[in-house]
Amino acid sequence: MGEVVREPNGVFECPRCGRPVRYKGRGRRPVWCSARCRVEASIERRGNRMVGIEPRVVTVISPRQQLAASAQDELRRFQANLSEDAVTAMVADHPSLLARTLERLKNSAGSTPEGQREFIAERLIDAARGLAPETTMVAEASPEPSQTRGWKRSAHEWATLLDELATQLGNGQFYSRDLHIIDEPIHRVAERYVRRRSE
Secondary structure, three states: OEEEEOOOOOEEEOOOOOOEEEOOOOOOOOOOOOHHHHHHHHHHHHHHHHHOOOOOOEEEEOHHHHHHHHHHHHHHHHHHHOOHHHHHHHHHHOHHHHHHHHHHHHHOHHHOOHHHHHHHHHHHHHHHHHHOHHHHHHHHHOOOHHHHOOOOOOHHHHHHHHHHHHHHHHHOOOOHHHHHHHHHHHHHHHHHHHHHHHO
16 A cells, blocks of 8 residues: 655655646545546546456545644554653652552552562551651551551561561661660560460
8 A cells, every 4th residue: 555645745656657646725635636636546446356457546635634644653563662760760750640659559459460569568657667767666656446457477577577666776877766665575475485385
């Protein structure tokens, strides 16, 4: 199939004889330069069909259609060349994009496999701890009762949390002014741990 793009000034070549085809601005845009070319092309097409020759189809498209097609091609090329690193950087650099991504994750949670949900949740928790350790520590220390009912951490999660606490105590990320907050819980954990190990 051949395509003929109309120029904005309304002039293009006749597909049959090559002479200019002029559009006067009214009615359907002409394909042929004259009635003679139109009739001869029709006769040729009819004859070709009779002898089994594939006719040459000419599609005339306007500059507006050509522009829309070019924009679509450009968008496809852009999407094909967009790397994961570039997408990650865009989301990380624009909080609004990140918020929309998280909202989309939350809305699609029902159709996401459990293993994938756990993986995403762990990465989000890890990222939150890196961004605002004090905020996440307070949130984890005092969860809402409705959030803890019927739910418990795995042994691996506790090991990770305790290891993180030990690291923060060692490097000073856990402030001395907050030590009194964990005094009682640490004593209870140590006491009950020793008791369970001796059973």
